Amino acid sequence: MAAGGSAVSGAALDVHAVLERRGFTLDAALAARPGETLAVMGPSGAGKSTLLAAIAGVLRLPRGHVRVGERIVSDRRSHIAPQRRGVVLLGQDPHLFPHLSARDNIAFGLRARGLDRAHAGAEADEWLWRVGLPGSGPHRPGELSGGQQQRVGLARALATRPAVLLLDEPLTALDPETAGGVRAMLAEQLPAAHTTTVLVTHDAVDAAALAETLVLLEDGRVTQRGTVRDVLTAPATAFGAVVAGLNRVVGAVVDGWWRAGGLALPARGAAAGDAVALFRPGAVRLDTLPDGTGTGALRLAAAPGEWVGRVSRLEQTVAGIRVHTAEPAVAVDLPADLVAELGLAAGRPVRLRLDVDAVRLLPA
Template sequence: MTAAALEAHIVVSRSRFTVDVDLAVPAGGTLAIMGPSGAGKSTLLRALAGLVRLDAGAIRLGEDVVSRARPPVHRDPAERGIALLGQDPHLFPHLSVRENIAFGPRARGVAVRAARSTAEAWLERVGLAGTGDLAPAALSGGQQQRVALARALAVEPRLLLLDEPLTSLDVATAAEIRVLLGAELARTGVTAVVVSHDAADTVGIAERLVIVEDGALVQEGGVEEVLTSPRSRFAAAVAAAHRFGGDADSTQTGPRDRPRA
């Protein structure tokens, strides 16, 4: 599939507040969403993925309206051309590493041999050549997340959703996969939305950043623009953590300087 521009007005009622946020990402762009716990970030991703229905608003991918409150449209998650990568890689334990990656292409009608060839190519790209016959349980947590990333990108999604995919990894492994993720997003040109609590992820992966608090968008702009001129206490805390911590991490790769595989 071809990467698609995203235009969304997402309104979802929750018990404590209503999530009401506008999002826009050009085709091939990467948008980061940050906010305190319970701000509505995961609700936004679930709405984009089709796991939550809209109470108002609409979601458009390219020329396709995939969700709309009125008149109602709700395309099933499998029909949206969207891949979701979260903290847990959710690999199929009964399939080999190779077959995990080949699963998506095969589900879309790609012949078995071609799908397995695609899987092998992706294993090489994510630094796991030679592991195709292994079971997921034989891999470390970081290796499993590399396989999950390969599986998500092997289906050539129109939109990739990343829900804190590095949170469960140790610092060194997270840094390695952050660089890999930035490189593959640049190489494939896929449109992406990433939710993270870590400014290092935002700086290393995204071009634009939105801050969401209590279900509302409180600031948006280029990543460095938001981090240098925060407009809320949360954004200021994130900016401070980045200045005193993230800047010292030499593994960071800015979105405009991502290495290409």
């Protein structure tokens, strides 16, 4: 984004949204190239849905602007109605017309744009085939599964060839298998449609599978943006590290050693000053102490990458249990049966060993 929120040359979508709602301030800028899919991730309450509502025109901007192509659709002086922006917003609920068939739901937007009934119906059938629902045209939404309804909603959105498609967590309400199928369909159809897309998601899989660019939004402000790979490889915030599945520990390099809490690592050429250690939870081994108390650590000779911490909480994961420890805050992934065998619980002191070769030190 250009300094001061000025227009970005060549962008299909250029946004600088500034507004306040019930004590919350959104001040976020983003831009997307023609045909690009841009993912937006952030914790609950970060302003992701508010940002999409501002782009769609559901919320009016007292400051900032929204530009679609070469046209300003929202700024301090003007506000073009949502239906005249060339922007389509689709959320978890596709909001299909319950009394219309799948074919007629898709054809509705086409008819509204002047296409005759026969051609609109034919194009609707084409889109049903594209989203993997051939032969489902006569069925009403109540006769379709949640995943099928979402596919019809996406077909209806794409059939109108919007300049910008806004997807607000469209896969959240679906079970993992259904979400995977819809995700695969989006990965095929979004590039084919050449529609600029902004995808709000809570799942890094969506960003990795569908987007070229990833924007992290926290507390109403953009904290990081870049290619999906770059952001997930070097997250700049604690939230970004969670998204990337990494531990991100802030420490300092002094006299050739990086230290944070009880953890010390060789700096390996890192400059003195604040630095961040990035490593995967799987790079850490965890054991109980000999006598089950922190005093057991006094009898242990600590090597680089070994320290004593304390369990702060346990979290269920798909593959087992993530053990969160303090002093410093580090997550360790363990099988559920091992957690039971070790008797891990909040407050339990533990010994941790980190593979120093699995650590990347970056300037804070």
